[in-house]
Amino acid sequence: xxxxKFFFIIVALCFLQSCSKTSLYQSKHxxxxxxxxxxxxxxSDKKAEEATQAVLHEFTxxxxxxxxxxxxxxxxxxxxxxxxxxxxxxSPELTEILKEAKILEDASNHLFNPAIGExxxxxxxxxxxxxxxxxxxxxxxxxxERKPSLDQLSISGSSISSANAHVKIDLGGYAKGYALxxxxxxxxxxxxxxxxxxxxxxxxAIGQHGNKPWRVGIQDPRGSQAIAKLDLPDGWAIGxxxxxxxxxxxxxxxxxxxxxxxxxxxxQNVYSVTVLIEPAKNAGTLSDVLSKPxxxxxxxxxxxxxxxxxxxxYLIIEENRISMTQTMADKIQFLDMHSQKKxxxxxxx
Amino acid sequence: MKLPIKSFxxxxxxxxxxxxxxxxxxxxxWHFETGSVVQVNFQGKTYGNFSLFQDKxxxxxxxxxxxxxxxxxxxxxxxxxxxxxxxxxxxxxxHRTGQMLICIPxxxxxxxxxxxxxxxxxxx
Amino acid sequence: MTRSIxxxxxxxxxxxxxxxxxxxxxxxxxxxxxxxPMPGVKPGIANIITLYAMYRFNFKTALWVSILRVFATSxxxxxxxxxxxxxSLTGSMLSLLTLYFAIKLPSQFFSPIGLSVLSSFAHIGGxxxxxxxxxxxxxxxxxxxxxxxxxxxxxxxxxxxITYRLLKHHNSI
Numbered sequence: 001x002x003x004x005k006f007f008f009i010i011v012a013l014c015f016l017q018s019c020s021k022t023s024l025y026q027s028k029h030x031x032x033x034x035x036x037x038x039x040x041x042x043x044s045d046k047k048a049e050e051a052t053q054a055v056l057h058e059f060t061x062x063x064x065x066x067x068x069x070x071x072x073x074x075x076x077x078x079x080x081x082x083x084x085x086x087x088x089x090x091s092p093e094l095t096e097i098l099k100e101a102k103i104l105e106d107a108s109n110h111l112f113n114p115a116i117g118e119x120x121x122x123x124x125x126x127x128x129x130x131x132x133x134x135x136x137x138x139x140x141x142x143x144x145e146r147k148p149s150l151d152q153l154s155i156s157g158s159s160i161s162s163a164n165a166h167v168k169i170d171l172g173g174y175a176k177g178y179a180l181x182x183x184x185x186x187x188x189x190x191x192x193x194x195x196x197x198x199x200x201x202x203x204x205a206i207g208q209h210g211n212k213p214w215r216v217g218i219q220d221p222r223g224s225q226a227i228a229k230l231d232l233p234d235g236w237a238i239g240x241x242x243x244x245x246x247x248x249x250x251x252x253x254x255x256x257x258x259x260x261x262x263x264x265x266x267x268q269n270v271y272s273v274t275v276l277i278e279p280a281k282n283a284g285t286l287s288d289v290l291s292k293p294x295x296x297x298x299x300x301x302x303x304x305x306x307x308x309x310x311x312x313x314y315l316i317i318e319e320n321r322i323s324m325t326q327t328m329a330d331k332i333q334f335l336d337m338h339s340q341k342k343x344x345x346x347x348x349x
Numbered sequence: 350m351k352l353p354i355k356s357f358x359x360x361x362x363x364x365x366x367x368x369x370x371x372x373x374x375x376x377x378x379w380h381f382e383t384g385s386v387v388q389v390n391f392q393g394k395t396y397g398n399f400s401l402f403q404d405k406x407x408x409x410x411x412x413x414x415x416x417x418x419x420x421x422x423x424x425x426x427x428x429x430x431x432x433x434x435x436x437x438x439x440x441x442x443x444h445r446t447g448q449m450l451i452c453i454p455x456x457x458x459x460x461x462x463x464x465x466x467x468x469x470x471x472x473x
Numbered sequence: 474m475t476r477s478i479x480x481x482x483x484x485x486x487x488x489x490x491x492x493x494x495x496x497x498x499x500x501x502x503x504x505x506x507x508x509x510p511m512p513g514v515k516p517g518i519a520n521i522i523t524l525y526a527m528y529r530f531n532f533k534t535a536l537w538v539s540i541l542r543v544f545a546t547s548x549x550x551x552x553x554x555x556x557x558x559x560x561s562l563t564g565s566m567l568s569l570l571t572l573y574f575a576i577k578l579p580s581q582f583f584s585p586i587g588l589s590v591l592s593s594f595a596h597i598g599g600x601x602x603x604x605x606x607x608x609x610x611x612x613x614x615x616x617x618x619x620x621x622x623x624x625x626x627x628x629x630x631x632x633x634x635i636t637y638r639l640l641k642h643h644n645s646i
Binding site: 027028029030033034035037039128129130131196198200201202203209214215216217218219224225226229238239240242245248274 | 392393433434440441445448449450469470471473
Binding site: 356357358359360362363364367368370371374375378 | 582587590591618625626633
């Protein structure tokens with residue numbers, strides 16, 4: 001009667017499959033000026049929904065506190081700096097963020113520089129919808145020569161002031177990642193063991209999806225689908241900087257939102273840089289921040305930079321060329337044979 | 350090997366199991382690359398699922414204005430968007446499972462659904 | 474000059490094996506020229522003979538018939554030791570192994586039809602396994618499993634039914 005047994009196993013498998021489908025709670029929301037996609041596995045719908053709401057509530061709070069051009073704590077700070085006045089009684093959170101961002105700026109040889117808000121503003125990226133501009137070289141030169149840096153901030157418990165009035169802080173490359181770490185904390189407090197949070201492409205994994213790890217796709221920078229997929233184990237985070245996320249095209253030239261702090265011009269010819277971050281207290285933040293220096297830095301400096309910043313897994317897509325570390329190559333699975341053939345694949349160490 | 354009583358009970362069982370196995374195999378191994386349904390998300394909620402094989406135009410009035418989604422011959426696209434950048438319109442048609450177009454200003458996104466998705470979420 | 478004559482003693486069973494093998498080889502050759510919708514989807518009509526040999530005589534006969542057919546067919550078609558031959562051999566051996574156990578099932582419930590279906594599945598299962606492990610390890614052949622399964626059920630059933638009719642005709646069942 002082992003056939004009957006076999007039959008029952010098949011029925012049981014079908015049943016299990018349908019069970020696992022129902023315990024995934026997935027929702028999409030528009031907060032943070034982008035799409036937030038939250039998946040929670042293995043909890044009742046009610047518990048999952050409450051947790052999702054709590055996370056969204058936190059994201060909205062951060063949006064109002066860290067927004068770079070809509071009225072927020074950060075814009076108040078920037079106004080104070082511009083007027084050469086100290087900003088009194090900053091929130092402990094903002095103080096912490098700025099301290100941490102400063103450390104990362106220094107570690108990245110100032111390639112990640114959240115103080116260049118004036119430049120970003122000049123290029124028109126401080127708007128929900130940006131208009132193509134014709135860059136004025138002399139104007140950009142002036143903005144670069146003002147040399148804004150978080151190093152010029154003096155941060156104390158009760159006030160923040162800047163030695164350089166042209167420091168305009170933009171946490172665009174930090175806030176989403178920070179929000180991921182906050183979301184992780186909230187879900188942990190609510191005893192959610194398995195979740196996947198995606199804020200505008202930056203993803204952190206908590207636990208796993210049933211008996212498999214969470215699986216994420218990596219966007220093809222020149223297409224509308226995923227180019228590859230990989231498993232994101234518990235605590236890992238992934239982030240991408242791409243020239244396709246925010247950009248405008250003028251006279252056939254693509255100007256993306258990732259601007260070199262030293263030249264003042266957007267980076268050309270790099271499509272995307274993806275970093276995979278191992279579990280850490282600030283894994284989300286790192287996944288957001290660390291793709292920037294690799295995107296902005298010179299090709300020949302990348303390996304040294306990655307080593308300095310402790311980035312073990314990265315993937316860089318350029319025209320006709322995909323380069324990645326061996327550790328990344330071990331984890332990634334390309335979905336499209338065509339894109340693999342078309343591109344020169346390079347493994348770095 | 351002559352036997353007076355003969356029944357095909359065992360054979361029927363084998364055939365039944367084979368049939369179940371075949372159905373199972375189709376379900377497990379055949380996830381069509383080409384999706385069959387497009388899911389439209391509007392203002393944080395699923396607005397609806399629409400068959401890709403039924404030509405249709407869906408007009409959504411959001412914060413910025415009208416977004417027009419067009420479904421034609423197994424594909425879907427943004428035919429019109431109220432935003433300046435027009436990223437979603439420029440990306441053209443999508444038809445494969447997991448492909449997605451997003452119009453952030455007007456809070457509309459469309460995603461091609463299939464039987465199984467290659468991944469849980471997309472890093473972009 | 475002396476004439477040397479080599480004489481081999483043959484038993485009645487040997488003659489039966491030779492006869493059955495000849496038919497099986499013939500069927501295999503006919504099948505090899507028939508068009509196939511996709512590689513590997515074949516009716517496998519020679520299995521009728523294997524199954525027939527198993528019921529009419531014994532497992533050993535079926536084994537001989539099967540091996541002789543696989544080797545002879547591949548030699549005739551010039552495929553000896555080629556991947557096609559390996560596939561054929563693997564499939565046949567696995568289906569024979571399945572039959573070895575399946576024949577022990579109570580025969581009042583299980584007819585050649587059921588056994589033929591089982592052996593068809595074993596046949597294609599073995600071949601797919603060989604393809605995956607040896608011939609093209611990187612290719613994802615999972616997509617093919619449903620198609621091959623349908624073919625296995627269909628042809629397994631038809632072959633089984635023909636075998637059943639043949640055996641009934643010869644009063645062997």
